[in-house]
Amino acid sequence: MLHKPLGLLAELTHRCPLGCPYCSNPLALDPREGELDTATWLRVFREAAELGVLQVHLSGGEPGARRDLVDITAGAHAAGLYTNLITSAVGITHKILAALVGAGLDHVQISIQDSEAASADHIAGYAGAFARKLALAAEVVRHKLLLTVNAVVHRANIDRIGDMVDLALALGASRIEIAHVQYYGWALKNRAALMPSRAQVERAAAEVAELRSRHHARIVIDAVVPDYYARYPKPCVGGWGRRSLNVTPAGKVLPCHAAESITGLKFWNVRERSLADIWANSPAFNAFRGTGWMKEPCASCPRRELDFGGCRCQAFALTGDARATDPVCHLALDHAQVAQLAAVQTDAAYAYRHI
Ligand code: SF4
Ligand code: FES
Numbered sequence: 001m002l003h004k005p006l007g008l009l010a011e012l013t014h015r016c017p018l019g020c021p022y023c024s025n026p027l028a029l030d031p032r033e034g035e036l037d038t039a040t041w042l043r044v045f046r047e048a049a050e051l052g053v054l055q056v057h058l059s060g061g062e063p064g065a066r067r068d069l070v071d072i073t074a075g076a077h078a079a080g081l082y083t084n085l086i087t088s089a090v091g092i093t094h095k096i097l098a099a100l101v102g103a104g105l106d107h108v109q110i111s112i113q114d115s116e117a118a119s120a121d122h123i124a125g126y127a128g129a130f131a132r133k134l135a136l137a138a139e140v141v142r143h144k145l146l147l148t149v150n151a152v153v154h155r156a157n158i159d160r161i162g163d164m165v166d167l168a169l170a171l172g173a174s175r176i177e178i179a180h181v182q183y184y185g186w187a188l189k190n191r192a193a194l195m196p197s198r199a200q201v202e203r204a205a206a207e208v209a210e211l212r213s214r215h216h217a218r219i220v221i222d223a224v225v226p227d228y229y230a231r232y233p234k235p236c237v238g239g240w241g242r243r244s245l246n247v248t249p250a251g252k253v254l255p256c257h258a259a260e261s262i263t264g265l266k267f268w269n270v271r272e273r274s275l276a277d278i279w280a281n282s283p284a285f286n287a288f289r290g291t292g293w294m295k296e297p298c299a300s301c302p303r304r305e306l307d308f309g310g311c312r313c314q315a316f317a318l319t320g321d322a323r324a325t326d327p328v329c330h331l332a333l334d335h336a337q338v339a340q341l342a343a344v345q346t347d348a349a350y351a352y353r354h355i
Contacts, residue, residue, distance in 0.1 A: 233310025
């Protein structure tokens with residue numbers, strides 16, 4: 001059965017002022033000259049709404065690098081989509097934010113790298129980024145927009161989850177997403193420098209449980225166990241080709257943001273085809289839809305409709321076979337290597353992603 005997508009991640013540009021060592025953009029970035037123009041994005045939004053999409057996440061790179069961000073937001077709003085801006089805050093001035101509000105922006109998600117300025121700027125590889133995030137968050141709340149704080153945690157900052165939740169509360173956020181680094185693409189280069197210890201992960205899980213009960217009804221805290229320490233994998237993107245789709249800056253349509261890391265998949269482009277055609281018929285979307293593609297142990301596992309065999313990109317990164325069970329699963333044939341990789345930890349300097 002072909003499900004309808006609910007969410008569209010619009011990667012407006014790969015350009016970004018920050019240099020995060022866990023960058024989730026692909027290794028080969030789309031150049032500015034190859035980015036979709038405004039009119040094409042507006043067509044994509046109309047086609048997405050017709051297809052059943054309810055929300056668009058305006059993302060990047062840093063979407064503020066696009067001069068037409070206000071027109072793009074207005075077009076998404078006019079198509080009837082709920083609009084969420086995902087930003088580093090560097091590049092969104094107060095004036096641009098006011099124009100975005102006028103264009104119909106519904107929600108803002110600001111990433112933070114830590115709760116302390118010096119550490120946050122060190123992780124982002126950008127002096128002064130933290131202060132800009134606080135200033136933009138205050139403006140978002142002043143405009144009465146909903147604010148989510150997104151914190152990517154790893155060995156350098158995982159011990160300050162409580163401080164990050166306090167910061168999100170002080171900023172007036174209604175939600176904080178505590179996400180662990182996903183190890184594919186650029187983050188693979190920094191895996192050992194980002195990998196938390198098991199003791200850190202266990203302390204963090206206990207802290208999140210305590211914070212949820214302490215701040216119940218004040219802020220929503222989203223957090224999951226990091227992949228390399230989990231017993232079962234996450235149902236990545238809610239199942240391949242099932243709930244969401246991504247459009248890259250150059251117009252390729254992907255089932256997940258890291259799908260280009262799987263070699264051999266063919267992605268269709270919105271410059272040549274409609275979104276509905278791509279969603280239903282693209283070879284990349286049909287490659288891992290449903291359960292028919294699965295190997296054992298997933299093929300006969302009672303959880304196969306719950307986690308869909310985990311993350312295809314992680315399976316490919318760790319085994320070289322995108323049809324393999326995600327090695328994070330304790331039932332996977334290659335599970336032992338996950339513990340071996342998690343044991344490799346270092347406090348060495350980061351390889352930054354400067355563009
Ligand atoms: Fe999920 Fe496959 Fe593991 Fe079963 S064997 S729990 S379907 S990843
Ligand atoms: Fe691609 Fe998980 S990130 S399937």
